Amino acid sequence: MNETHHLRRLTTIWVVLSVAADLLFWFLVGPHVPPGRMTDMATSNQFDFNVLFVIALPVLIGVWLYLAYAIVVWSAKRGGPEPVGGEAARTNRTAQVAWITITSVVVILLAAFGTIELIVNHGSGGGEGPNPVWSPAGATQAETAALAGNGTWSPNRNQVLPVQVIAQQWKFTYRYPTFGGFETSQLVLPNNTTIAFNVTSLDVIHSFWAYQLSVKADANPQINDVAFTKTQQTGPFTVRCSELCGIWHGSMYNYGSVVSQQKFMQWAQSTEAANAANTKYLPPFAWTYVPDANGASGGYYPDGTATPYSTAEIYGAKQPAS
């Protein structure tokens, strides 16, 4: 059998196996790949993972197939001559050009695909820092209004809901600026709504990871890290800190839920009323706060920044108004 026949046989087997594996994966496994489809970001990230799998499977099959083929067909036979790599294996220009071309094209395609997915999906659920380049429609207006204290949100109006995530050793708390700025340990979100998470920290570096929402943003002290997602399924989700932050890091998690817009409205209004006695003692809502590094005897104060996403944020300790 000559070399051409080997290549033809290998290629045929590889194509058949790759197509079969990709189809099986795409239709049977793909819909169940994490992080699911609870938000548009989750759906998008699941799609990305599936595309990467579909690209990777033929590569994996190609390597394994070649290895298995070589072991079975080209291995030394008992009593026969030792196989030796011939001159053609080292100087085959066609093979070299094909290898460099194919791998280069795959890498460039992956880079382009990743970049497009990042831009089209408004950061793909990742924290974009205080000045997000890829904001969904209406986000900046909603955040500006929230900071000014006149933001609103109500069902069926397709409004962006700003939610502030405050990390501290060792728990996340959440402020809802469009509902009087109340703070709570519960994270409840309305369905079919674009959420603007504004993530910050009162002490060390944490990371807000809402796995099923496909949102992950670093929580840095005195930094507002903004991430977007749009809910599209009701149900529970998990929030974990994904930055090693001290002795109780493993306990820094909680469960949130996506509920219907009407239920969310009821929850927000009732929690705003229930927490009103404490909300009046909270500092005014701000994107970031200045923790007192002296330990126990210090509150946290708004940094005084008036403009969302401003590049000119100046952080300085402000004393409480009272």
Next chain:
Amino acid sequence: MSIRGRFATVAVLFLVAVGLIVWSLMAFLTPGTPGGVMDFTTTQAPGQPVNLTVQTVGAIGFGKHPTWVSYLVKDPHTQQWVQDTTWKLPANTVVNMTVLQYDTGGPLRNQEWGQVQGTINGTASLNGKSYSVYDSNTGNGVGHTFAVPAIGLNVPLIGVSANAQVCGAGPCHTSSPHNTITFSFKTPTPGSYSWQCFVPCGLGYLFGNGGPMATQNYMGGFLEVVR
């Protein structure tokens, strides 16, 4: 030296190095006073409430870090104050908790922890007076909190006046100025639940969350809830 001898030497040195690394890691990870588990499952009839009494002191006064702030728990069998922060409790049972707060207070870093949450009736009692929210920027402020995040429990522990003759070293006696804070909560299903203070009271450490805040048996521990 023969090859066998060299091999044996290298093996011994390797084992010594591994031993030193393990010992160092263990010493780093368990710097607190070795503590046991305070068992509250045998102190009352099944289904009856558990009475749990603790005190918070500005300085523990003994052990490896005598100047560190700490919780102490009253042993239900001997009535002695013990530095254990892992408490074994029966599941789905009411716990009547009494905190003798001997430490001073101040403004909370996050006033969210000034709100009583997760107790039965959503309130706690300060020297016999019910409260559900405490403005930590006024009065003596909040000295510590008792919080079990996984079950949504948080109680701010109001500080004593800094001008008083504050107890200098634990265990403190009730003759020293203190606040008595009582509340009740229900234990969840069996499991291990961490509890902690949310006041960064590790003075001298970055953001106040090192030292006693980052060492078990001082300002945090576990509720070991069993059937």
